[in-house]
Amino acid sequence: MSFQVFGLPVSRGVAIGRAVLVASSRIDVAHYFIDEADAEQEIERLRAARDAVSDELSTLQRDLPADAPPELSALLDVHMMLLRDDALIVATKQWVRERHYNAEWALSAQLEVLARQFDEMEDDYLRERKADLEQVVERLLRAMGRGPSTSYAPAPGVSPRDFAGEDPLVLVANDIAPADMLQFKRSVFTGFVTDVGGKTSHTAIVARSMDIPAVVGAREASHLIRQDDWVVIDGDSGVVVVDPSPIVLEEYRFRQRQSGLERDRLSRLRHTPAVTLDGERVELQANIELPVDAPAALEAGAVGVGLFRSEFLFMNRGGELPGEEEQFEAYRDAVEAMKGLPVTIRTVDIGADKPLDRLSVHELRHEYTMNPALGLRAIRWSLSEPNMFRQQLRAILRAAALGKVRLLIPMVAHLGEVRQVLDALARAKQQLHEAGKPHGDVEVGAMIEVPAAALMLPTLLKHFDFVSIGTNDLIQYTLAIDRADEAVSHLYDPWHPAVLSLIARAIADARSAGKHVGVCGEMAGDPAFTDLLLAMGLRSFSMHPSRIASIKQRILRADTRLLFPHLDEVLSSDDPEAASERLFNRKQQQAAE
Known part of the structure; x- marks a missing residue:
């Protein structure tokens, strides 16, 4: 179902692409693209983290005191079950292999997908299991954080555009710090949306330096938009259209083409001296x-x-x-x-x-x-x-x-x-x-x-x-x-x-x-x-x-x-x-x- 989210326009133009959500977390998560040749290395990091967390949970289970409440043992069983669930690990590997996300980013992306599924469950007990899933993922992230790879920088020589797939991508987040914006500056994203921010926050300024459409202050955007949703970012009016109809999509594509023609026309002025009609330089x-x-x-x-x-x-x-x-x-x-x-x-x-x-x-x-x-x-x-x-x-x-x-x-x-x-x-x-x-x-x-x-x-x-x-x-x-x-x-x-x-x-x-x-x-x-x-x-x-x-x-x-x-x-x-x-x-x- 198509719907709109409203925010503040901070960088002009129209961007159309699939949503990539950078979920907020209690743990800082590195978000960077890897080279295709390094995918198996990232998956090995994920496998090592899962083994480490499995050992941690097994040790906790083994060392439970005799008078521990039975609910605690059952909770550890649930965490172990979630840790081994293919819906978490196998799907995370797909993010690494197909989107070339680093392991931490891939795990966070899959957490976002599964968390929404839990939110939609009618059974109260099952819905509450989302908190257990989040705790398991945080254990995995901590385990990977103890490893050698903690850099926020893209891999040397990697050009994300080389393996982004055919669909353009837009970034959706609660907020993006100015320093993190620089990581995305020459990346695959054609636009971005954040829940918070103002027109002249430095995040918005850096967005304009990327010269891509952007909307900030869109409040609940990162909660309403799902991974891989088709999104239109209207950087002129501050409107974000999610899952647009074919007619709306074609209208925005026409505006994209017109904007491109206008930029080409203006670019011809780049070597013309800036002098007013009355000769003021x-x-x-x-x-x-x-x-x-x-x-x-x-x-x-x-x-x-x-x-x-x-x-x-x-x-x-x-x-x-x-x-x-x-x-x-x-x-x-x-x-x-x-x-x-x-x-x-x-x-x-x-x-x-x-x-x-x-x-x-x-x-x-x-x-x-x-x-x-x-x-x-x-x-x-x-x-x-x-x-x-x-x-x-x-x-x-x-x-x-x-x-x-x-x-x-x-x-x-x-x-x-x-x-x-x-x-x-x-x-x-x-x-x-x-x-x-x-x-x-x-x-x-x-x-x-x-x-x-x-x-x-x-x-x-x-x-x-x-x-x-x-x-x-x-x-x-x-x-x-x-x-x-x-x-x-x-x-x-x-x-x-x-x-x-x-x-x-x-x-x-x-x-x-x-x-x-x-x-x-x-x-x-x-x-x-x-x-x-x-x-x-x-x-x-x-x-x-x-x-x-x-x-x-x-x-x-x-x-x-x-x-x-x-x-x-x-x-x-x-x-x-x-x-x-x-x-x-x-x-x-x-x-x-």
């Missing part, structure tokens, strides 16, 4: 997470990297932070890949919805605070870990010897922090000089993402070479909205007059001081805001590479002489979104004529 740069994203930025026509999110080098590493040499190699690769174009590297922005596997003493305390978005994150965390921070600064300075590198400091709010950052940078330079290691100079910029920084920008500009406005966090902190919480996501409003006023003020202050100013938040890649930001005087946008062409098209059709006179009217309106649509679109039509 606009800088379109790219946001990237890892060095391997840089070639896509060049291919999209970016004139530099406006935001390298260095924290993704720190995630999903089993508790080990990258050292100076590893970071230098990553920054070097990005700088070299951009072929002389500038690269802006943001120092690690850890905290809130981007936690590390490894927690310091400070973070352990912070982890249990009521709101981690207001705790030890971004530059606050870096300054609390001086050795780590100096390592990162040294790596960035060394990369600056190979090309133009800018250093961006996230979540600046206090002059005391500014002084500490500049002192740390000076010490890092001195250390490199004493070690005889080549290094270059960097422009230092502040990320404006808290209201305090926007309001005191003229003072901050005395210490910085440039500023970059992070609209995602600026909206969050201005409106007191946790952008990752779907319960309040409807209040997250980039059109809020207070937000627009802060952005306009920051742009004006930077331009007045003769300092470069850009926007690197999600608003930069949203065509609905392009005209407004141009009217504010913005001439530097940074966004995901996939958004560059559509923003460039908007810029090529804009005339800032017609936009600027209406800026005050839009900013003073009770409904800036409607005013922007009415005033700017009318002027754009006049310019086009």
Whole structure:
């Protein structure tokens, strides 16, 4: 039976495929694809785990005290029966052989299938046996976790697309951490759905970096959708259609084809300079997470990297932070890949919805605070870990010897922090000089993402070479909205007059001081805001590479002489979104004529 699930659209387009469920578990489960040649090795791991658990259960049964209640022995019998049931083990082997899942993922997938069967049983006693099955599976997962294979990374040289089968796949989960999203970034999945999340959570941002349709905040999606269900993800409207009828399916396939044609048309603009009708040159740069994203930025026509999110080098590493040499190699690769174009590297922005596997003493305390978005994150965390921070600064300075590198400091709010950052940078330079290691100079910029920084920008500009406005966090902190919480996501409003006023003020202050100013938040890649930001005087946008062409098209059709006179009217309106649509679109039509 066909039904719909509604959520928040976070990455545009339409995806159609069979559902792959990543079930939530009390045990962390590695999800990765294996090479076909390694299938028997994974099955052997599963067999070894089953033998180990069987021995554990047999030992427990043998060592039961004489006065133990008979129900306990019966329970162990049930667990042993489930452990030997072909519906669990044989079917799990099929997931390994046919889908090339690693053993843990295959076992979790089969648990999801069997759990639904138990839920549908009418007999109360049988339905309650689902808990026993879950306990057996957790024993198996723990047994496999004691083995040598615990990596979350795909097997070296493995391309999941080579053995995914003919049907496209979509990912369905309760939530996907940003670091885990990177594991799927170039994998077989054509779209994804999560129960939780907001439009500008970092999970959503990474989804857009994958340039595939996605819907988050779909509440019960992972409980309503079954393994292998046909699913349509409408990333434009936030609708997920499960088991669509043939007519609905054909309609969405038509939309897929139309979307592909539109992308091909826009791709022809990638080497066209971004210049408005009245001759204003606009800088379109790219946001990237890892060095391997840089070639896509060049291919999209970016004139530099406006935001390298260095924290993704720190995630999903089993508790080990990258050292100076590893970071230098990553920054070097990005700088070299951009072929002389500038690269802006943001120092690690850890905290809130981007936690590390490894927690310091400070973070352990912070982890249990009521709101981690207001705790030890971004530059606050870096300054609390001086050795780590100096390592990162040294790596960035060394990369600056190979090309133009800018250093961006996230979540600046206090002059005391500014002084500490500049002192740390000076010490890092001195250390490199004493070690005889080549290094270059960097422009230092502040990320404006808290209201305090926007309001005191003229003072901050005395210490910085440039500023970059992070609209995602600026909206969050201005409106007191946790952008990752779907319960309040409807209040997250980039059109809020207070937000627009802060952005306009920051742009004006930077331009007045003769300092470069850009926007690197999600608003930069949203065509609905392009005209407004141009009217504010913005001439530097940074966004995901996939958004560059559509923003460039908007810029090529804009005339800032017609936009600027209406800026005050839009900013003073009770409904800036409607005013922007009415005033700017009318002027754009006049310019086009």
